[in-house]
Amino acid sequence: MKVIIGSDHGGFNLKNTIVSELKEKDVDITDFGPGSDDSVDYPDFAKPLAEKVAAGEYDKGILICGTGIGMSISANKVKGIRCALVHDTFSARATREHNDSNILAMGERVIGKGLASDIVDIWLNTEFEGGRHEKRVRKIEE
Numbered sequence: 499m500k501v502i503i504g505s506d507h508g509g510f511n512l513k514n515t516i517v518s519e520l521k522e523k524d525v526d527i528t529d530f531g532p533g534s535d536d537s538v539d540y541p542d543f544a545k546p547l548a549e550k551v552a553a554g555e556y557d558k559g560i561l562i563c564g565t566g567i568g569m570s571i572s573a574n575k576v577k578g579i580r581c582a583l584v585h586d587t588f589s590a591r592a593t594r595e596h597n598d599s600n601i602l603a604m605g606e607r608v609i610g611k612g613l614a615s616d617i618v619d620i621w622l623n624t625e626f627e628g629g630r631h632e633k634r635v636r637k638i639e640e
Contacts, residue, residue, distance in 0.1 A: 502556040504530035506540040509562030512606035544572035552578035559601040566605035590617040594624035
């Protein structure tokens with residue numbers, strides 16, 4: 499599985515933590531930036547990252563800003579993206595099982611590193627259930 503991760507300045511530290519943890523688990527992870535915690539505009543990272551996921555260059559993406567809200571709104575503007583803003587483990591599992599989300603958004607200022615790590619692990623390792631959920635996901639795509 500190929501995963502790409504990006505942030506803005508508000509999510510920079512959590513992004514770096516997640517990158518390190520995923521590398522330790524031998525996940526094929528690409529850090530899309532930024533390279534510092536200098537102020538940047540979240541759409542400049544969310545949209546191109548989402549376009550790469552939508553194009554099939556990566557299987558899944560992770561976006562982190564202060565709250566996760568701006569990143570999720572920006573990513574969901576890209577056709578083919580189902581970005582879920584998640585701050586708990588139940589939602590991390592549900593959005594994969596029911597919505598087949600392909601991008602995870604989180605907020606560094608909302609959750610701690612331990613919970614974020616658990617969310618990422620659950621989200622990356624939960625499969626889409628299909629079945630009754632497939633028609634709903636198709637409706638989203640339409």
